[in-house]
Structure formats: structure tokens, C-alpha cells
Amino acid sequence: MLGVLVLLLLLMPLSATATAQLCGSGGNYVANGTYESNLAALASTLPANASSSPQLFAVATAGQSPDAVHALALCRGDFASDTACRDCVAASFQHAQRACPSDKAATVYYEYDDDQRPGCVLGFSGDDGFLNPVASLTGNGTLFQAWNTGNISGVAGVVTAGVHELLTATAQDAAANTTRRYATAVMDSAPTTLYSLAQCTPDLSAGDCQACLQRLIGMVNATTSVRLGGRIFVLRCNVRFEAFMFFDRPMRRISPSSNAPAPPTGHGTRPWVIAICVAAPLALVAFCVIVYCRCLRGRRNKNGTKILRENRSYKLQEGDQELVWDMEEALSGFTIFDFHEILEATSNFSEENKLGEGGFGPVYMGHFLQGLEIAVKRLASHSGQGVLEFKNEVQLIAKLQHRNLVRLLGCCSQGEEKILVYEYLPNKSLDFYIFDECRKALLDWNKRLAIIEGIAEGLLYLHKHSCLRVIHRDLKPSNILLDNEMNPKISDFGLAKIFSSNNTEEDTTRRVVGTYGYMAPEYASEGLFSIKSDVFSFGVLILEILSGNRNSASHQCGGFINLLGYAWQLWDEGNWIDIVDVSLTPKSHPVEMMRCINLGLLCVQENAADRPNMLDVTAMLSSKTMLLQEPKHPAYFNLRVGDEEDSFATRSYSVNDMTISVATPR
Missing domain, CATH: 3.30.430.20 (Gnk2 domain, C-X8-C-X2-C motif)
Known part of the structure; x- marks a missing residue:
């Protein structure tokens, strides 16, 4: 797939010319050389081949490796004549040679000024995989977008x-x-x-x-x-x-059925009656199937002889409430460890094996006899995290699989010990780098941008693409772990909330948990949370990654209460470059950095409705041509702990970046 180096189209109203070209990163060919002659041969034959095809489509290769040129041409399906299609492809070749001189690769989207004549697409490259139809579907190397500046009126x-x-x-x-x-x-x-x-x-x-x-x-x-x-x-x-x-x-x-539903007429069977009549028997059948399968599973071996199911139930006590947690055998790759195995792997939780201390307790490195390296999170009795959070994290993360989520290998629950066993990630957490004056230099701009994009992909999976709908509620640098190649992995799901696949609306809680500086204002003050709560935390992360400063470090934020206010002032004054970490070189990537600051400020806007969702965020990150809105004034809030006017609330705040819950009585 082509790597985009230059986008020569300036976005403009769509009534103007929409011809655009993306010049590729395949290098340059030598003037009057073999590659140029092969490209010229395709320019002379491909237009006629595309126009004579019933599909108005042609692919071709000219020459032999390493000077082979591969090309593709597609005319729009409503071309009235073969001549028009041929002329469009020929004009595209000429446009590519003018706009991308000596480039071995280019993609041209050719549209005429009047918008009434069909256009065409042309692409050529020296890459052997260029014409593979499936391999070329992924990636954004040939992505182009253009949008009218006017808006449709209406809701x-x-x-x-x-x-x-x-x-x-x-x-x-x-x-x-x-x-x-x-x-x-x-x-x-x-x-x-x-x-x-x-x-x-x-x-x-x-x-x-x-x-x-x-x-x-x-x-x-x-x-x-x-x-x-x-x-x-x-x-x-x-x-x-x-x-x-x-x-x-x-x-x-x-017909616009989804956005203009027909009102009930008053005659015949009402839709809600039909829904109930259909849903009730289906639910009953599903319930019976589930019960039958649970009874059947594990009761018989392959010879049909009745056997006893292995008892994997643990009775956990929290106050007067007894919880029975049944770990399902269906969770592949998940293991319930014996406490003695954990002791042996961590050398009895020795200080030499200790990786750090979080709000929920210490984390240790461990080694199993077979050579597997693990990270062991041992819940401290004073942490405030109870059985519900422990159970929540295990049941949740064991079912989630994504390259940007940390992998939970298993757990241990014996007596007072509650332990989570993760894959070991050698590069520790994001805060270990971005807030350290020496180590932050190890993260150049490309690495920081890749980390931002990886976190966004992980959140998009949690919010939209996983089997569950998950709001993390405690997104912060210490909960972003880095693997061998510095790829980010979101961790610590003890505070996460799960919704049904269709529920993306706001919910309310009396127990506000998270970390000061990363909580959305509506969540911190009113207990309202939604996927936009995570978007706010993600926006804070973007600004911290770019600046190398903590949001709560007011002494580094020009006297503002937080980084958000400082970033907004600099953006508003046109001095956004002053927020960029001095270990970076803003002049080398000014457009990307400015777009990231713009995106970060969009994510931390005060009203949740004004923030983009993670699908929008990933689209903005993947496209260099998408127009970004101007951000509104960001949220300012100062969460106070122990305010006697807060009723029936559990407030959370951070001390040394540890998540702590504090009950606040009426």
C-alpha cells in the first residue's frame, strides 16, 4: 500500500475541481531509465484497455523486476462512451506525471470541474503486491477525503x-x-x-x-x-x-425508514405488542437452552459415562454479602493458579521482584518454571478494592482480546489473597517515560504518535467492537503498559463498567471512582458517565504525551490549575508549539503535532456532547485530510475530597497517581 508523502489538493467546496493525487513513498525513478519507459508504456495502453472493458476497469504490468511497474485504472460506472473513459485515464496519467514527477508510485482521483461528467481512479507502483485485490484493502496509504463546507439543515x-x-x-x-x-x-x-x-x-x-x-x-x-x-x-x-x-x-x-419512523395508525396490532409476543417465547427458549447446556456440560465424558464437573467455584466474603463466582472452562487460555505457584514464581513476593506500587496494591514480576514471565498484581487489604472489583476485572478482561489491551493469563483467590496474573511487559508503563526528564527523550514523535493511535484503537474496541460495551473509567499513563516494541496496551479494568451492546447512553453512579486529573467533569461532579468519559481521559493523555507534563502539575502550566487551561490559552493565541515537549522537534512534524493538540482539546471539551466518539477520533488520527473542528473552551474543575455537601457519594482522587476511593458521608 502506498505511503502518503504529499497531498496536493487543497480542500475546497465540491463544486470546484476535485482532482487529487497522492504521491507515494516508493522512491524516485531515474530519468530516461527502464522504469520510466515501462511507465510510459502503461500510459499508452492502459487508457484504451480500461475503456474497452465492459467493466471499465483494467490492471496491467510492464517490465520485469526491479523495474516493473504495476497499474490500475477504474472509470466510474456511468460513463456514456468508451472515449470519455479513455480520455479520463489518459488525463490522470498526465496529471500524475506533472504533480508527482519521477515518483515511482502515485494515486490520482480525477473528477471534472462541472461534477456532471464521471471521473476515474488511477494508481501505479513498483510494489509487487500493488495489484493484489485483498492485500490492498487495508491501510490508509491511498485514502482521500473531501467535504462540502455547507451543512444540511435539520436535526x-x-x-x-x-x-x-x-x-x-x-x-x-x-x-x-x-x-x-x-x-x-x-x-x-x-x-x-x-x-x-x-x-x-x-x-x-x-x-x-x-x-x-x-x-x-x-x-x-x-x-x-x-x-x-x-x-x-x-x-x-x-x-x-x-x-x-x-x-x-x-x-x-x-425511503428514509430509520430516521422517519411511521407513527402507529391505531388499527391492527401495535408494534410493541408484536415485539413482546415475539421476544417472550424467544427468551424462554434461549433460557432453556442455556440451562440445558450448563447442566450437560462436563457431566459426561466422551464415552457417555456420567462424571462430576470439576469444582471451580470460590465463595468470596465481603461483609455480610456472599458471592459465588463460577469461572467458566470456556475461557480459553485462562488459568486459576494456586497461591503456592504464585509464591514460588515471585520468590515469596520479594522486594527484588517488585515492579511498582499502584492504588490497589503492589505489582511483582514472576517466572514460572517453564520460562514464562508474568506480572502479578496483589490486591492490598487496605486498597479499597473489594471482591466486586476483583471479580469484575477477571470476568471482563478475560473475555477481551485486542492487541492494545493487556492480556490476563489467570488469577488466584485463596482466603484473603486476591491476585491477578498478567502477561509481563518489559517496558513498564507510559508514565515511566513521558514524565521523566531523561527517559522522555527515548520517545520520539513517531513513537508518541503510534502510542496515541494504539490507545485510540484499544478504546474503540472497548466502546464499539468488543463482545461487550466497556467504559474503562480510569484511563491514565500508569495504566498504559508498553511491550517490547513500545506498543501500548490498556490495563487495569477493576473500575470498568459493562453495558449491553446497544447501550451507549449516560448512566449515573453514587460511587465516583477514578483518578483526579483524568475524570470528566460531569462524572466527577454529578456521577454521570458514558463513553465520552473515556474520551475526556484520552484527551488528557494526548496533551500529556505531547507536552511531557502532568495535567495536575500547575507549576509547569503557566500558573493555570491544569494542563488543559494552559494548552487552551496557547492554542487560542496561536502559540500551540510552546506546549510541545522540548525533547521533540516541532519543526519536523508541525502539521501532525498541531492536529493532535486540536484533537486533544476536542476530547476535553466541557460538554460531553461536544466531544467526538472514539470512531471519530480514530478517523481523525488516520486521515491527514479530514477537517477538524475548532475546539471550544475546555473543562475546568477542581475536585475536592471530603466536601460535606456531597451526599451519598464515593469520591476518588489520586495521590502519586494511585487511584483511591474515599467514602463521603451525608
């Missing part, structure tokens, strides 16, 4: 739902079109009629086409979906929507 949520419904239906039609993998549609919805287009290269399977298009549709977020038009391209697929008909004719008319 934002309704508009967003309508745009997503329209694009999703169009994508399904394109994937099902076996000839050209192309489809158009129109949706008549108040106040604006919307038109859409989706297309894939015809060599993709229906499933791969659908996956490629859905990835692009996922980038249409709450901000961009209300624009009067927009387009997203990658080499193998593209989507577009407008408030005017920019193609020959729509292939399908879509």
Missing part, C-alpha cells in the same frame, strides 16, 4: 441516520452488482434530497467490496454526515453523497 441525529442509511444501502447494491460493482441511489427526505454513489474495483468479491465500502462509511462521522456533500476514496473503493444529482440517473430510490 443532526436524524440527518446522520439518513446519510448512513443511504450510503449503507448503496454499498450493498454496489457489492451485489456482479458486472461493475457500482450503484447509485436517491433518498427523498426533508429538508434535502440526497444522492449517493458507491463503487469497487470489479475484481473484488462481493464480501470484500462490502467490507471496503463499510470501512469508508464508518469514517462518515457525526461531523461530516451533516455536510451538504462528501466523498471518500481508497484505491479499491469509494463512496460519495451530494445534495444534487451528480450522476446520470439513480439506480434505486430509498
Whole structure:
């Protein structure tokens, strides 16, 4: 996949020219050399090959390695003549050679000024895998986005739902079109009629086409979906929507069912009655199946003889409440360790093996006899974390699998001992580096950006893509561990909250837990938490990673109460560069750094509704062309512990970055 070095298109209203080119990182070819002659040969033959194809699509290779050139051309599915398609591909070659002189790789998205004539896509590279249809689906090397500066009038949520419904239906039609993998549609919805287009290269399977298009549709977020038009391209697929008909004719008319549900008529069976009648027997059947499977599992061996199930139940006491925790055998890779195994692995919790001290107790390094290195978290009796938190972390993290989440290997619960056993990550935690004057120099800009992106991917998995919906509630540098290659892994799920797959709304708790400086203001003051609570913490992390300063270190924040206020002042004055860590070189990556500060400030806005979700965040991080909104004034709050006016609340604050819960009576 091409690595983007230059984006020569300046974003502008979509009525203007939309021709754009991405010049690749494959190096330069020698003038009058073999590579240039092979490229010229493709420029002379590929336009005719694409225009003569029933699919308006062609791939070709000219020459032999190491000077082989691979190319792809795709004309839009509504070209009226072969000549027009040929001319578009030929013009794309000419545009690439002018804009990316001597570049071995380039991608061109060619659209005409008047928006009424179809455009085309051209890509070429010396990379052997360039023409592999599946391998080229991933990555953002050929990603391009452009958005109209005007907005659709109406309720934002309704508009967003309508745009997503329209694009999703169009994508399904394109994937099902076996000839050209192309489809158009129109949706008549108040106040604006919307038109859409989706297309894939015809060599993709229906499933791969659908996956490629859905990835692009996922980038249409709450901000961009209300624009009067927009387009997203990658080499193998593209989507577009407008408030005017920019193609020959729509292939399908879509009714806006999701954003304009029909009211009940008063006749016939009401929808809620149908739902209850259908759901009740299904729930009963599901319950019976679950009970039957639990009874059957482990009762018989492979010969059919009845056997006793291994007893993995632990009775845990907390006050007068007895909890029975049944660890399921279905959790593959999870082990319940004997306490003596842990003692042996950690040399009886020796000081030499101690890695650090957290709010919930000490963490030790350990070695099992087979050579496996582990990190052992031993819950301290005075920590305030009880059985519920311990059980929560085990049951939760054992079911979550992602490269940016720490892996829980097992646990131990015997008597008063409650122990969690993790994979050992040798590079400790993020705070070990970014807040140390010597070690922070080990993290250059590329490493810091990769850490930010990895944390974002882990949070997106927790919020949207895992089997559960998880709010971490204690995201901070000490809970970001680093592996051998400095890849980040989110850890410490003792305070996490789990929701059903469809619940993303705010919830309220009387027990506010977390770390001062990272808690969203609505959570710290009112106990309101949602996925936007984690987004706030992530924004604080971004600013700390960029600056190398703690949010709560007011003496390093120009006299402000926290880093957020200092960052906002510098941003507002246009002096954002002053917040960047002196160990970095801002002049080498000014655009990326400025975008990250912009994103960090968007995440820490006072109103939760103003913050982006993690899907929006990852899209902003992955695209250098997406327009970012100007942030509003960030949240300022000073959480006080022991305020007698707080009622029925449990407040949490941080001392030396340890999470502590303090009960505050009425």
C-alpha cells in the first residue's frame, strides 16, 4: 500500500475541481531509465484497455523486476462512451506525471470541474503486491477525503441516520452488482434530497467490496454526515453523497425508514405488542437452552459415562454479602493458579521482584518454571478494592482480546489473597517515560504518535467492537503498559463498567471512582458517565504525551490549575508549539503535532456532547485530510475530597497517581 508523502489538493467546496493525487513513498525513478519507459508504456495502453472493458476497469504490468511497474485504472460506472473513459485515464496519467514527477508510485482521483461528467481512479507502483485485490484493502496509504463546507439543515441525529442509511444501502447494491460493482441511489427526505454513489474495483468479491465500502462509511462521522456533500476514496473503493444529482440517473430510490419512523395508525396490532409476543417465547427458549447446556456440560465424558464437573467455584466474603463466582472452562487460555505457584514464581513476593506500587496494591514480576514471565498484581487489604472489583476485572478482561489491551493469563483467590496474573511487559508503563526528564527523550514523535493511535484503537474496541460495551473509567499513563516494541496496551479494568451492546447512553453512579486529573467533569461532579468519559481521559493523555507534563502539575502550566487551561490559552493565541515537549522537534512534524493538540482539546471539551466518539477520533488520527473542528473552551474543575455537601457519594482522587476511593458521608 502506498505511503502518503504529499497531498496536493487543497480542500475546497465540491463544486470546484476535485482532482487529487497522492504521491507515494516508493522512491524516485531515474530519468530516461527502464522504469520510466515501462511507465510510459502503461500510459499508452492502459487508457484504451480500461475503456474497452465492459467493466471499465483494467490492471496491467510492464517490465520485469526491479523495474516493473504495476497499474490500475477504474472509470466510474456511468460513463456514456468508451472515449470519455479513455480520455479520463489518459488525463490522470498526465496529471500524475506533472504533480508527482519521477515518483515511482502515485494515486490520482480525477473528477471534472462541472461534477456532471464521471471521473476515474488511477494508481501505479513498483510494489509487487500493488495489484493484489485483498492485500490492498487495508491501510490508509491511498485514502482521500473531501467535504462540502455547507451543512444540511435539520436535526443532526436524524440527518446522520439518513446519510448512513443511504450510503449503507448503496454499498450493498454496489457489492451485489456482479458486472461493475457500482450503484447509485436517491433518498427523498426533508429538508434535502440526497444522492449517493458507491463503487469497487470489479475484481473484488462481493464480501470484500462490502467490507471496503463499510470501512469508508464508518469514517462518515457525526461531523461530516451533516455536510451538504462528501466523498471518500481508497484505491479499491469509494463512496460519495451530494445534495444534487451528480450522476446520470439513480439506480434505486430509498425511503428514509430509520430516521422517519411511521407513527402507529391505531388499527391492527401495535408494534410493541408484536415485539413482546415475539421476544417472550424467544427468551424462554434461549433460557432453556442455556440451562440445558450448563447442566450437560462436563457431566459426561466422551464415552457417555456420567462424571462430576470439576469444582471451580470460590465463595468470596465481603461483609455480610456472599458471592459465588463460577469461572467458566470456556475461557480459553485462562488459568486459576494456586497461591503456592504464585509464591514460588515471585520468590515469596520479594522486594527484588517488585515492579511498582499502584492504588490497589503492589505489582511483582514472576517466572514460572517453564520460562514464562508474568506480572502479578496483589490486591492490598487496605486498597479499597473489594471482591466486586476483583471479580469484575477477571470476568471482563478475560473475555477481551485486542492487541492494545493487556492480556490476563489467570488469577488466584485463596482466603484473603486476591491476585491477578498478567502477561509481563518489559517496558513498564507510559508514565515511566513521558514524565521523566531523561527517559522522555527515548520517545520520539513517531513513537508518541503510534502510542496515541494504539490507545485510540484499544478504546474503540472497548466502546464499539468488543463482545461487550466497556467504559474503562480510569484511563491514565500508569495504566498504559508498553511491550517490547513500545506498543501500548490498556490495563487495569477493576473500575470498568459493562453495558449491553446497544447501550451507549449516560448512566449515573453514587460511587465516583477514578483518578483526579483524568475524570470528566460531569462524572466527577454529578456521577454521570458514558463513553465520552473515556474520551475526556484520552484527551488528557494526548496533551500529556505531547507536552511531557502532568495535567495536575500547575507549576509547569503557566500558573493555570491544569494542563488543559494552559494548552487552551496557547492554542487560542496561536502559540500551540510552546506546549510541545522540548525533547521533540516541532519543526519536523508541525502539521501532525498541531492536529493532535486540536484533537486533544476536542476530547476535553466541557460538554460531553461536544466531544467526538472514539470512531471519530480514530478517523481523525488516520486521515491527514479530514477537517477538524475548532475546539471550544475546555473543562475546568477542581475536585475536592471530603466536601460535606456531597451526599451519598464515593469520591476518588489520586495521590502519586494511585487511584483511591474515599467514602463521603451525608
